[in-house]
Amino acid sequence: MNYSQEQLRDLDRITNLKLINAITGIKPANLIGTTSAEGRANLAIFSSLVHLGSRPPLLGFVARPRTEEVGHTLRNIETTGEYTINHIRQEFITKAHYTSAKFPADHSEFERCGLTPEYLEGFQAPFVKESTVKMGMRLKEVIPIQWNGTYFVIGEITQLTFPEAYWVDEDVNLEASGSVGISGLNTYYSLKKEAWHPYARVEESPDFTNE
Template identity: 40%
Template sequence: MKNFSKESLLQGDASFRRDFVNALSGYKSLNLIGTISKAGVNNLAPFSQVFHIGASPPLVGVLFRPHTVERHTLQNVLDTDEFTLNHVGKSFYEEAHQTAARYEGSEFEAVGLKALNRPECLAPFVKISPLQIACKLISSQTLEVNDTVLVIASIEHVWVAENGLREDGSLDLEKMETVTVSGLDEYYTGQRLGKLSYPKPGKDVEKLL
């Protein structure tokens, strides 16, 4: 195995370090976050730091970098208290990637993804997305360690493609063709190995699916 210490990473090439450290946690969730500015301009940007916080009540966390292209999204969330999360499907992952470019106006028109407005939320959804969530801001805090901003939000409404939802509540991400990302720019679809039974000491793991 190849070994790197923190010191060798910090003294080494910045671009190597960025790509390497970004990929260390493994596969990451990929969502397009839709927002609207106070002036009424729609915004869309890809995020890989969206994570589950709790189910009762349904909560989600988003970690925002402080000085990057995603600043518009954070500002809009703080201004309007609302945003949408939209799974990225295999059929539009290149357009999703392209929304990270520094556009002046709305990324929807710029990359050719249709916005969808719903009465339940001020912020726009991605019409083609197989899973769309309306979120409401609960809190935001700046992490002292590096000035990233942790936003915690409540999941207010969910729309999910019929073929992706199983009776037990679990999602079939393979059927929905949901995309996952590694590092900053590498996209993958998933291939199911198995859905496993609840783990108990002395009991063999069973494959349920």
């Protein structure tokens, strides 16, 4: 299949959404927990999380344009300066998926989707109790993206929680964690470890030219 720029523009909205969201490959599947100014717990699924740096530990994600119907996550983050990122596990994929529905601002996705808010000492935003890999985040910057009205949200990890059993050979074993990935808008994949390689150094690199 081969699409020109014009053909991509002519696709119907849903086909375009599914194609462009899927073609980048498997993405992280996370639930972002926030608290509104009124103290209401909010939860939403995101697949745009990216690593920005380790010292300080910075992560970014893309938030949709603000409207009355959507954008509760970004508004809450800007109000409180805190949020949580929680891995989605195989056991609650369906519940996590339906947090993407456009529930009214006065409804909690935790309640509507059967997930449990968990509050850790010193942190206002709710974690997802059912998740086993969780990050507490402090907002650092919100960058408007002029091309489509979205926002790139940058935060710093201030709290990190996961079972010791997931830390294997100085690496996080995501297969053991049961965490899942997303392709497109509504397709979920399990994670399987296929290989391990040492840190790449020029002097230790194999000679692939003779293959």
